[in-house]
Amino acid sequence: MTVKTRSKKVRVTTPFFKSMWAVVWKDLKAEGRSFQLLSAMWIFSFLVILIFNFAFELNIRERTNVASGILWVAFVFAGTLGLNRSMAVEKDRGCLDGLLLAPVDRSVIYFGKVIGNLFFMFMVEIPVLFLFAVFYNYFEIFNWGVILVIVLGSIGYTVVGTFLSSMSAQSRSRDVLLPILLFPVVLPVVINAVRASGNFLQAQEFMFVWPSIRMLIVFDVIFLALGYMLFDFIVEE
């Protein structure tokens, strides 16, 4: 029932967006009931930060250099956890087959999953940023540049991640395979994101950060296009 009123309220013009939001809403609702995925991602990313603290002895002088790296490692690892889970859930009880039976374009399912995963990524990144800021008394991380980079990087990461996780979910060694498939492909995104956010943290001129940001945008666009074109082939049976 809520689904109906919800989609009415959104008032979308094309069935594409309507059905895409239905997929997104389904994911959010399922997660809202259990909080299985988000709680795991939260705990995991906090633990990553904790471990880095002991590994690097993060004092005030060190943190400027390594902060962006640590943040991105936390995001990427926690993201893998979420991506794995979000596709495994679909595969487990044949939900994916149900989704595929729906009379919508396949890319709808893909973009729906991407937006859902992106939402979960943001839901993890926000508390991690706060926690990092509080733990290390480092409130400089809340600047618009870092936020922009995190948004762009997360888009690139989830676009590829959703795509590859639907591939790894259909293989024999599911959970193990995803990081191996994902990390080398997504590394250009991560490298540029770490560079750009590091530059912003060191308060460098925008001119020096721009090449990394530009690369991030390029990768986002390339991977979005590839995901859109190739997703059909991954789910067809």
Added chain:
Amino acid sequence: MNEKPKMLTFFDWASVILLLVASYLVFFFAPMEAVMGNVQRVFYFHVSMAWIGSIGFLLAVFAGIAYLKTKDRKWDIVGLAGIEVGLVFAFINIVTGSIWARPIWNTWWTWDPRLVTATIAELVYIAYIMLRAGIDDPNRRARFGAVYAIIGFVSVPLSFFSIRIWRTIHPIVIGAGGENGEAVDMQMTGDMRIAFFFSLFTFTVVAISLVWHRIRLGQLQDKVEQLKVKANM
């Protein structure tokens, strides 16, 4: 299985002879580089390896697209052949680079963008092999392999262009644009150029021969699979 084609035998022998000639050209014919000395000779093979690696990966992209269009098994075999051969050559490329870097940069390895991106490309295709190993259904394996080969290839041109996007210490010998955009010609003497292009040609022939062999092997594997299924029925 049909017999080994005469053309392939020709390629095999051509590879052997060309490799001998190329070794002679690289080690004796090409002049010694003024600054770096003899270790510069690794360059002739190093670039050829990178060339073959990239071509192998590119072949897999075309084969992948062809497979997704036609669903013909033969393209899957071609794609796999391209990647396996490319993987080996790309690895030798990194190793020869490392050998050159030890005396010149005074380190086996440095986290230079060019090196990093070459490694990323290598890892992508190792993941490709692992992906294939993880899927039993041959049609799905071919489909996923094709898709991953296309997506993964993004990292190969990146590896090449990164040298121009980020500051790098990796030398640019071919088609280097000057700082102000003026074209700088190749910084090689005539004899160096002969050795360079000859080894490029040599390894292209070697790679064609290897890919061809790998394709035949793939066809044989397919046949064995089919026979096994038949025998079990």
